[in-house]
Amino acid sequence: MHTDTASPSAGKCDGCSAADVPLMKVSLGRDFFGRVYDRLSPSADLSPKWYCDACSVEKNLQRDFRDIKSEFDNLSKGAASALGQAEQLDRATLRVKEIAAMIAANALKQTLLKPDEVSALARSLDSRRG
Numbered sequence: 010m011h012t013d014t015a016s017p018s019a020g021k022c023d024g025c026s027a028a029d030v031p032l033m034k035v036s037l038g039r040d041f042f043g044r045v046y047d048r049l050s051p052s053a054d055l056s057p058k059w060y061c062d063a064c065s066v067e068k069n070l071q072r073d074f075r076d077i078k079s080e081f082d083n084l085s086k087g088a089a090s091a092l093g094q095a096e097q098l099d100r101a102t103l104r105v106k107e108i109a110a111m112i113a114a115n116a117l118k119q120t121l122l123k124p125d126e127v128s129a130l131a132r133s134l135d136s137r138r139g
């Protein structure tokens with residue numbers, strides 16, 4: 010079978026590798042905290058990729074998860090963090106719980122997100138809130 014992962018015309022999802030499904034382009038834009046994305050993303054994420062319906066949803070969740078995780082790591086180290094603001098911490102906690110709930114409900118394919126990591130972060134965030 011001929012595969013050509015470099016081209017969207019190959020019709021393959023960059024998340025689950027499903028072929029022959031409708032694909033949409035996902036570019037990351039701004040991060041969860043409203044910042045321009047390239048400040049903290051790996052360079053691979055700067056170019057749009059192609060995802061099937063389910064994976065495009067999950068990709069957005071993964072992006073938020075990763076942003077929040079990285080800020081939480083900063084917070085834990087005592088470094089400057091967007092989560093230093095109570096309001097952002099609340100918002101981030103709700104978002105991670107929302108992602109965890111979708112995983113629990115089997116609403117995701119889980120090709121991009123790891124359930125263990127999501128629930129661990131949800132717990133850690135909760136413990137930071139007074």
Ligand SMILES: [Zn+2]
Pocket residue numbers: 022023024025026027060061062063064065
């Ligand atoms: Zn997919």
